[in-house]
Amino acid sequence: MKADSILERLLERGEFVVTSEISPPKSADGTKVREKVRILRGYADAFNVTDNQTAIVRMSSLAASLFCIQEGVEPIMQMTCRDRNRLAMQSDLIGASALGIRNLLCITGDHQRFGNQPQSRNVFDLDSTQQLMVFKRMRDEGELWCGDVMETAPKILLGAAANPFVDPIEMSVIRLSKKIKAGADFVQTQAIFDLDRFQEWYSVIRSRGLEKKTHIIAGVTPLRSYKAAKFMAENIPGMSIPEEVLKRMASAPDEKLEGTKICLERIEVLRDTPGIHGIHLMPINWESVVPEIMERAELLPRPSP
Amino acid sequence: MCVYKTRASLHKRYIVLYVEYINPTKECRYLIIGEQKPLPEIISMIEHEGGTKILIVGCRSCVAVCLAGGEEEVLQLADRLREYSNSTSKGWEISTVTLQRQCEKEFDRGIAKLIENTDVILSLGCGVGAQVLGEVYPERIVLPGINTSSMGAPEGRGKWKERCVGCGDCTIQLSGGICPIARCSKMLQNGPCGGSQGGKCEVSPDRDCAWQLIYDRLRLKGRLDLLEIILPPKDWSKARDGGPRIVIKNTEAGR
Numbered sequence: 001m002k003a004d005s006i007l008e009r010l011l012e013r014g015e016f017v018v019t020s021e022i023s024p025p026k027s028a029d030g031t032k033v034r035e036k037v038r039i040l041r042g043y044a045d046a047f048n049v050t051d052n053q054t055a056i057v058r059m060s061s062l063a064a065s066l067f068c069i070q071e072g073v074e075p076i077m078q079m080t081c082r083d084r085n086r087l088a089m090q091s092d093l094i095g096a097s098a099l100g101i102r103n104l105l106c107i108t109g110d111h112q113r114f115g116n117q118p119q120s121r122n123v124f125d126l127d128s129t130q131q132l133m134v135f136k137r138m139r140d141e142g143e144l145w146c147g148d149v150m151e152t153a154p155k156i157l158l159g160a161a162a163n164p165f166v167d168p169i170e171m172s173v174i175r176l177s178k179k180i181k182a183g184a185d186f187v188q189t190q191a192i193f194d195l196d197r198f199q200e201w202y203s204v205i206r207s208r209g210l211e212k213k214t215h216i217i218a219g220v221t222p223l224r225s226y227k228a229a230k231f232m233a234e235n236i237p238g239m240s241i242p243e244e245v246l247k248r249m250a251s252a253p254d255e256k257l258e259g260t261k262i263c264l265e266r267i268e269v270l271r272d273t274p275g276i277h278g279i280h281l282m283p284i285n286w287e288s289v290v291p292e293i294m295e296r297a298e299l300l301p302r303p304s305p
Numbered sequence: 306m307c308v309y310k311t312r313a314s315l316h317k318r319y320i321v322l323y324v325e326y327i328n329p330t331k332e333c334r335y336l337i338i339g340e341q342k343p344l345p346e347i348i349s350m351i352e353h354e355g356g357t358k359i360l361i362v363g364c365r366s367c368v369a370v371c372l373a374g375g376e377e378e379v380l381q382l383a384d385r386l387r388e389y390s391n392s393t394s395k396g397w398e399i400s401t402v403t404l405q406r407q408c409e410k411e412f413d414r415g416i417a418k419l420i421e422n423t424d425v426i427l428s429l430g431c432g433v434g435a436q437v438l439g440e441v442y443p444e445r446i447v448l449p450g451i452n453t454s455s456m457g458a459p460e461g462r463g464k465w466k467e468r469c470v471g472c473g474d475c476t477i478q479l480s481g482g483i484c485p486i487a488r489c490s491k492m493l494q495n496g497p498c499g500g501s502q503g504g505k506c507e508v509s510p511d512r513d514c515a516w517q518l519i520y521d522r523l524r525l526k527g528r529l530d531l532l533e534i535i536l537p538p539k540d541w542s543k544a545r546d547g548g549p550r551i552v553i554k555n556t557e558a559g560r
């Protein structure tokens with residue numbers, strides 16, 4: 001075992017895993033995070049803790065991940081390349097591992113122009129592929145990138161993000177293949193609304209046998225309203241919501257019900273797709289729907305770790 | 306093909322710096338791109354400096370090509386400053402001069418008399434020109450009238466695009482001759498971020514995604530195989546991060 005996290009154990013055992021997401025608050029009050037975590041405890045195997053999501057400053061993912069651990073929930077700490085150079089990245093990984101964080105998602109990060117500090121500089125000392133290379137060396141060889149030996153190596157399961165909706169598809173697949181070579185033990189995808197396009201992407205993934213070299217966890221997001229769907233489609237980089245889905249949301253008498261239904265339909269298809277090892281349920285500002293979706297998708301109770 | 310560079314080969318990587326001089330007798334192929342500062346900012350700099358005799362120093366090289374600080378722009382700015390002065394009774398006396406290359410000391414030395422007779426020196430050269438002018442007259446303050454942005458090339462009429470950020474470690478042979486450091490909003494070296502859609506960058510629909518351009522170019526060359534190469538963490542010590550760079554060429558001047 002690389003990290004002996006719950007996520008790793010379940011993936012190795014061949015379970016269909018469920019990960020979800022917690023976004024830390026714009027607040028220095030830890031009880032806020034604890035409350036969020038308590039509501040979601042038991043409804044997923046591990047929870048991504050976002051890192052200044054959409055470039056909006058919030059409580060650090062490291063601190064919020066620690067609150068998760070204290071509440072008995074397994075975190076997947078996210079770390080963007082936007083906000084840290086390689087010094088900060090390596091020291092944060094060492095610190096995270098020492099605090100008991102066992103999963104980490106390496107991501108590029110949305111451009112700061114989307115957030116609340118558009119005048120800031122971005123770092124991008126490393127890109128997410130290089131970040132994976134550095135972290136893999138730290139874990140497997142017990143060395144920092146410069147070659148210095150660490151007394152104790154971090155225990156960490158490394159994840160990467162993939163967006164099946166990036167153009168061109170071939171480029172998106174090559175990029176993922178590089179991330180896998182660089183060290184991605186698991187991959188979480190962008191929320192899938194457009195199943196046709198996802199299948200197109202996935203068939204290229206399979207033609208290269210990539211689904212056998214990592215654990216692909218497919219992203220899904222429940223839409224709360226037509227307005228929310230429209231907002232996401234227009235404002236979240238890399239998000240792709242097809243016209244047909246928007247139409248369904250627009251004409252639904254009960255938008256929440258329709259949004260949940262659309263999400264459940266996708267879960268059903270993805271669950272039956274060979275090589276997909278789980279779903280990543282991103283509730284984007286609608287955490288309270290997670291229990292219902294998990295219930296109705298018959299994904300409860302979660303397997304014991 | 307996939308090159309996964311090990312640490313050993315990483316340390317042995319050989320760095321070559323290319324330095325090209327802008328030849329003023331030929332049309333500039335690439336240039337330093339800058340934009341004139343907004344008039345109110347220029348006025349407030351001049352007022353803060355104080356004095357009534359103002360000299361605008363332009364440059365006939367890059368900033369002339371990008372229509373920011375050449376002879377024409379110098380004269381236009383002088384007119385606008387005179388207008389302002391008249392309407393506010395400032396009594397400013399504006400004189401102008403446009404040098405062949407403000408970044409070369411010989412040219413700057415040639416205007417010693419003019420400099421002596423002015424209170425305020427306003428440079429319409431690039432950041433380099435303004436600094437060299439200031440070095441030639443170290444006792445004087447030189448106001449920067451240009452916001453220097455980048456190294457780039459013209460693209461159609463009145464439009465210039467950044468092409469290079471002088472990272473000191475060029476790898477564009479791997480990306481179809483298109484620089485991802487200068488042209489991707491996130492300087493990504495191993496492929497596009499999740500925000501690349503429809504050929505456009507997530508930052509703005511008026512920016513092309515560099516990785517779409519790279520993909521198209523490599524496809525045209527029949528070299529999509531190059532995309533599979535993993536570029537290891539870059540050596541940014543060759544870039545500005547390593548401190549100001551000095552390039553010495555083995556010529557008389559360099560010795």
Ligand code: SF4
Pocket residue numbers: 468469470471472473474475476477484485486487
């Ligand atoms: S890689 Fe890009 S920034 Fe670096 S020297 Fe080449 S063109 Fe310039």
Ligand code: SF4
Pocket residue numbers: 488489490491492493496497498499500501502505506507508513514515516517
């Ligand atoms: S969309 Fe393209 S150019 Fe923009 S940051 Fe992403 S990869 Fe770079």
